Amino acid sequence: MFESDRLLLSALILASISGIPGLFFNRRSLVAPWIAAMLMVTSGTVGLIGAVQCAAQCASGSDVMLVEYPLPLPDASFALSVDPLSAFFLAAIFLVSTLGSLYGLEYWKPTEHPDNARKLRLFYGLLTACLAIVVLAKNSVTFLFGWEGMAVSAFFLVATEDDRNDVRDAGWMYLAASHAGTLALFTMFALMYGATGHFDFLPLTSDQISPAFASTLFLLALGGFGLKAGLMPLHFWLPGAHAMAPSHVSAIMSGVLIKMGIYGLVRMTGLLPDPPLWWGSLVLALGTVSAVFGMVLALSQHDLKRLLAYSSIENIGIVAIGLGLALLGRSLHNPVWVILGLSGALLHVWNHCLFKSLLFLAAGTVIHATHTRKIDELGGMAKPMPWTAAAFLVGASSACGLPPFNGFVSEFLIYLGLFHTLGLPGEPALPAAAFAIPALALSGAAAIACFVKAYGIVFLGVPRKPLAHRPHDPHWPMRLPLVVLSVIAISLGILTASVAPRLNGICAKWSGLSWDASIAASTLGPLVPLGWALIGLLGSLLFVFCWLRWKISTHPYAEHDTWGCGYLAPTPRLQYTGTSLTQFLVSLFGWSIQPVEIRPRIRELFPVQAAYWSEVPEIVLDRVVSPVFDALARRLLWFRLIQQGSVQIYLLYIVAMLVVLFTVF
């Protein structure tokens, strides 16, 4: 048996070097991607085993130290260690990166993308390693190393097709947003160092920092990590980056990378002492806004991947609602809220990671087969691509929070926690927090509408446009990740009753509160019968499915056109489009998302050909971020004077700076 810390370290190293051998091969070589994928699979397997072992080891209370290497900076070292929270996120990282690299074997073939396949593989491995460093970091210096490496490798991944203008724009915006967040984090960690005199992630005590100082740290954390997580209104970089990246990169970005923002928030709020009520309320409010408007924006998208990206914002919102609830529970010293809120949030992190990567991979399969991301150009994909359609259906049902899939259980826990805020006997009440319940329900309903649109328009009906190639299901390297993720998504939904109590340790350590085992047991008690009910539901679903299959195979049937109310010449163009399906809901929310449409006016009896066009602008980006930055750019234009493009003048700058330094210091 290997030691778990060695396992994790080797997983880290394997992942970071996985793309390097391929650099020495021809750019069209088909061997290189297999080497990279095998390294990633080894790294992922080893890493998962290591994470599970470490989680078991540190369940007893002590962290597992991986490595500590002094850096040539005062008080700083490169230190990695595992605690239950890190192990929890590590599992997600290694799972998605492994499956993603397998998927990339067919999705991003070097023969089809000779210019950037090597780059993609290199940074995919590096991103995985950096993500792992972020969650393993024992101090803020190491954390920032990982964070920066993660941001930069993700930038190169988003900008994989850097010969395209729109891809470059999305990449730059991601990089700028990412660094704005990093700036906030630098400030926060520097302030923390000033207050404590060390860089370690150790809980701060209330005699070390004043409440106002703690609130400053909290706001910086919320800004820096919220930007990475895509919490509204800091989400503006996210849809573009997710849509422009190759699909397995979107999967790891949406499934894992944005969760690093959540990880950071959980980690930081766990270090800060005595959260006042407004922290939790603020997180809860932001989460609610993200959950509702993320889904409304998702509804109105025409691009399959942008739709999924906005749905990620909604899910981050749900996670934030759970976290906000847990923070409120800490402020009011109520373990029940903490357990339900934080367990729900963390489980939703896992669940969203599973179903969103599943959805992105399935969407990528469709895009790979049809070469279009536009929902309204697709249709009828379920027939040629049954595996993909099934995987997308599992992902979509899970994203809607439908039982028995995994998304249901985490949302259930959060709902349960929110109902507790109404004031049960023997518990404090905060009825204001219960506004999140209808909001969550609203976003759930919008999610169902949204995925009915995504699944119905893309996979059902008949193709809306003739395609150059007949689409077909992918081969096994690309199909296997879909199958694995679907299976895990379903089983995690059923097994939550046995997983959730294991998060008790994380909740207790995070909140600094202590409670009886009986409280935890009674709080999570409803999960056990729920699990059995879900198994029953799954069983009946399977039974109905098999029965239908049997019936279809044994009874003769004929294919006809849909009944057209007596209309005899239906064409594929008469089908509902994605736009028309959601038009009503989008117009309901028109006050907030400001859809733009160009509608033809039909006056005569035999109108000429006309077109309808609609679009939903990204309001935060178009109305706030872009104008502010344009104005800033104009103000700062005179800085261009410094850039003279002459070596001689640059040398003079250096001399002048040296002279200033010599005379001042």
Added chain:
Amino acid sequence: MNLSLIDPFLVVLLMLNFIQLGVGRLPTIIMMVALQGVILGVIFPFTHHDASAGWEGVISIRLLALAAAMIVMKGWLMPRMLYYAFKESQMRGQIDPYLGLTASLLLGALGTGVMMAFSSRLPLREEHASHLLVPAALSTVFTGLLILTTRREPLTQVAGYLVLENGIVIFGLLLVEAMPFLVEVGVLLDVFVGVFVMGIILQQVDRHLPSPGSDHLRTLKE
């Protein structure tokens, strides 16, 4: 350490600085840089001379090898490469500075004066204070900077770096006791690699642009 022996050499070095500033022909400038390097190599062993111990300490193989390496590199190899680049790129022999030759000469003289005044105010050790060494080092560095900032051609840029480095080496002579040989060799190698790389870049620039000149970098400006 007997620094009075090297004062005449330092005077020659200072004069070479002025020639570099006042001359407009590239080959001459390269030659002057080479000459400076040779002089530095020659005075190098003297700085190790300890009057009380006689000459035994000076004639060590290592010291001589280092001095020889310095002379070969600074006096032959690097100027040789510069000259080769000059020939290959078919530049005009006459340089076209931003600041006229007379003006730079005057500025150089002014700078040398300021450096002299400045170094007399530096808190130096007693045995160093009376010598030309520190002023010569500072004014050579200044000359290097002046060449770097007022000349247009890439080759004069390289020459400017070499002069700058010569100034640093002169300053290093003060510290021969404190500074191991290895450090000096390191500095030498740094510059060598720098010149080497710049030579390659120059060749590339030459291949793509009609005439090499840092002016062309201006087109990269936004």
